[in-house]
Amino acid sequence: MTDSTKQDKHTVVVIDDLPSNLLYFNDALTRFGYAAITAENGKQGLEKINIVHPDLILTDVNMPEMDGYQLCEAVKGNPATEDIPIILVTAQDDRDSLIRGLSIGADDFLIKPVNPSELQARVRNLLLIKDYRDHMKRYTAELETQVSLRTQELNQAFEELKQVNLQLKESTLDTIRRLSTAAEHRDTDTGAHIWRMSQYAQAIANEMKLPSDTVDNILYASPMHDVGKIATPDHILLKPSKLTKEEWSVMEEHTFIGEQILSGSAQPLLVMAGEIACGHHEKWDGSGYPRGLSNENIPLAARITAVADVFDALTTKRVYKDAWTTEKAFEYIKNQSGSHFDPACADAFLKNRSGIVNIQQTGPDQDH
Ligand SMILES: [Fe+2]
Ligand SMILES: [Fe+2]
Known part of the structure; x- marks a missing residue:
């Protein structure tokens, strides 16, 4: 055989x-x-x-x-x-x-x-089915390999895109920081103010349980609050004595100018930055400027920024004043809740006292 x-x-x-x-x-x-x-x-x-x-x-x-x-x-x-x-x-x-x-x-x-003919027919039929199954198996395996390869390629492309997006975001934020610092340097001599006040604003937004996208935007948009000061003349911006009525109205213009600089963008970050630039000197009771808005007519990001900005201005030395103690500044925020500040923002700020003090103590050096 x-x-x-x-x-x-x-x-x-x-x-x-x-x-x-x-x-x-x-x-x-x-x-x-x-x-x-x-x-x-x-x-x-x-x-x-x-x-x-x-x-x-x-x-x-x-x-x-x-x-x-x-x-x-x-x-x-x-x-x-x-x-x-x-x-x-x-x-x-x-x-x-x-x-x-x-x-x-x-x-x-x-x-x-x-019977030989029956044997031949049955063997042939089963082999045809087997060949077809084998073919489908190979085809499926090949498809799976291709799908897995394409998936890997897609994942890699997605990762690269994520990296590019991160780099893009980082470079946008870097530009924002530099521009904000440029405006801030004119009257505070330091980028430390915008670092601390944006951290305070982020802490308030977190305490208020705002969505993480909004919290991020507040962190990155609040440094631009005084970008309009680029257009404020030095003799007003750096004047150590009290401003005259006319000088004040020029000074107040930095809110509108900031709004103009930041307006017209479709980017939520810049839209928010525009709201903050124009609204950070508004007061809850309507006695602020430039529009005299009150309560919820003032954009939330601007209400949050107002608390953060004022607290940092109070606790640092400026050309026209000495630094307040932390205690006195906290007391001021508390007393102004409901008049200058949105009570919800002031409460969130006061509730997170230890976090605020921590930011105050770990910020960048004054000669940054
Ligand atoms: Fe301002
Ligand atoms: Fe400021």
Whole structure:
């Protein structure tokens, strides 16, 4: 008996304990163009199946040691061989045997004596199905590989985009900081004021449980509150003595000028910065400037900034005044709650006293 193992042929493992049957199947399958590998019992057959992974198994049912049903269960129970179609060859054409065979995974039956044309037709049909399944499996695996590759590429592109966005955001914030510092340098000699007041504003917004996007925007927009001072003449901005009425009205213009500088953008950050620039000197009771707005007519970000800005102005030395003690400044915020300041913003500020003091003590150096 010859075992043929040509690569381009379908391989069929034939298992039967009767040498005459093996000879018959071997000859027939070879004649049909298949490579046949024979085994004399189920155990030997299973060993060969696990080694060669044939395209089809043709097995007798009644055999010593391991019968056709047991072999079928072993092949179908192993993920490496479960897809190999099995034809059970049986002398029993009773219904129960056929149902038992099907229930343990057999794909087809041949009843002895086996007719060569029927053998050829059944083998060919099962091999066609097997080829199609193999093709789909390879196709699916290839698709999965491609999807996984594309997903990796997309993730990488997304990561790069995130980095670019972060860099873009960082460079925008850097520009904002530099511009704000430029305006601030003209009267406070320091960028430390805008650092501290923006931290205070962020702390208030956090204490008020505002959405994190809004908190971020307050942190980054509040440093621009006095950007309009770029246009305020030095003799007014740096005057150590009391301003005249006319000088005050020029000074108050920095709110409108800041609003103009920041207006017209679609960026929420700059829209908020414009509201803060114009609204940070408004007062809750309507006695502020430039528009004399009151209560909730003053944008929330401006109400928050007002508390932060005034507290830092009070606790630092300016050309026209000495620094107040922290205690006295806290007292001022408390007393002005409901008149100068929105009570909700003042409360949030006073509630987080330790956080505020911490910012005050850890800020950048005055000669920043
Ligand atoms: Fe201002
Ligand atoms: Fe300020």
